[in-house]
Amino acid sequence: MLLLTLFVLLPVGIVTVLSLFHYDLLAQSHGYVGLGNVRTALRGGQLLPALWHTVLYWLITAPIIVCVGLLVAVAVNSLGTGAGLWRTAYFMPAASTLAAMSVIWTWMFYPNSGVIDSTLGRAIGVTGWLGSTSWALPAVAVVGAWHDIGSSMIMFLAGLNNVNPDLMEAARLDRAGAWQRFWHVSFPALGPSLVFAAAVATRNALSVFDQIQVMTAGGPARASTTLSVLMWQQAITFGNLGVGSVISVLLLLLVLAATFAQLRGFGRRWERAGTR
Template sequence: MKRPSQRRREHALGWVLIGPAMLLMGVFVLAPMLLVFVLTLFDYDPFDQAFQFVGLRNFQRVLPSQELWGATVNTIVYTAITVPLTVGGGLVVALLIHGVSRGAGFWRSAYFLPVAATLTAMAVVWRFMFYPDSGLVDTTAGQLFGLRDWLDSTTLALPAVAVVGSWAGLGSAVILFLAGLSAVPAHLHEVAALDGAGAWHRFWSVTWPALGPATVFVLVLTMRDALRVFDQVRVMTDGGPLNSSQTLSVLLWQRGIKFLDIGGSSVVNLVLLVILLGATLVQLGTFGRRWEAAGTR
């Protein structure tokens, strides 16, 4: 049995070891969150550095606005499009790469290239691809489905940006799923094959449960990136036309940087933060916990 002095030393050592991480979290996570909340209560002029306490006036001004609700709906729709495409596509591509006998390294690198590239530069390329009539999208899929001028359409602009977001996030999902697939014990597949299980049954009974932790991680990261999307929206549509592709991050930038409405932008930032935390907690507290437990049993 440990003596009280030994337990105190171990307790103190634990605090020493986690102290730097807690300090960094406080400086770079908790302090900015507290500052955002404080700024929602003030009217701040960045030019003359003047603070004026306005209480809940910023909330009363921003929360009922149609602009905020429209940006929130667009953000949710964008997330609903990109998350299934990225997670499902990443899983399928990872399974295909994992199953090839030659060239797996090449395909891993090819799918990871969008992650290594600057998203802003890639968004510029995609903007040219969506150029009306002469762009690659209009001359191929546009001709096939009768759709054109995506970025100037109030109904097609957001799906077009979502396609780019899914393409950009696919590489990370593929790499994470490949890491999960490499941890699946090979003997489980061999036993299932000896029992007469086909490819689908081996995937559903062996591979998919073992991918639980990787799936949870990919889902959380993909949803986080989707909810705070900014780069490709700003470059491709700037929130237009008629705010049809305006997301919360774009609205935050417009209010805070373009119009210098620091208090109003802080309210938008707080709304985005609440949605991010809520979505993450719901995922981890429901199916995320079951999937992770299935993969670690």
């Protein structure tokens, strides 16, 4: 409880208090404004687009992370020889520094000469991904999904290791096929892992910052500016801690609401091991 208070509750309380004050680091001025920072954030015309970009990024990445992570976990778990090698290979992106990997992905997306631009880009007629208002956000979403699939795979592998071998053997004796054994035996046991993987993917997606800051800095024309990026710009770049704190509180509420909706919608049923 002491650590929880110091590292979670106290920072949240400080940010909530700061959201009620005008505190300009550049001008060295401060004062209580109540909901004035909320009006300032809305009046700037950047908050709602950033909110939409954050939700869109979540809708793109979270399903990929969970679904592909599950498929990879099932494939790796079915291997006899070499399972450890493939498990390590898929987990390596999650163990790497996302900011450093984003630099490499920026080179891969480099217009005309980058490997993605010169192969897939030419095939579908898209060039200059990171400089396009339509493709910048999907491009950084690919990087985010690539980075987190390994973590999702590890969660599902842990769940697959908890499958009751007696149930699996009984299914084989009943001549259940591979799909039937997965759907009726393995998948119900993955309920807790699935809930946790979805919650982690949601949290990471809604708070995305690293790859966007490195690859696009929120551009072009703010087409990839998310709430975390906007919060950084307001609080750090412009020194307006009050507006930055408002955005931080909004982001916290968004993560809590999305996680609560998942738990209420399907999480508790899946955690009770098997009701689909």
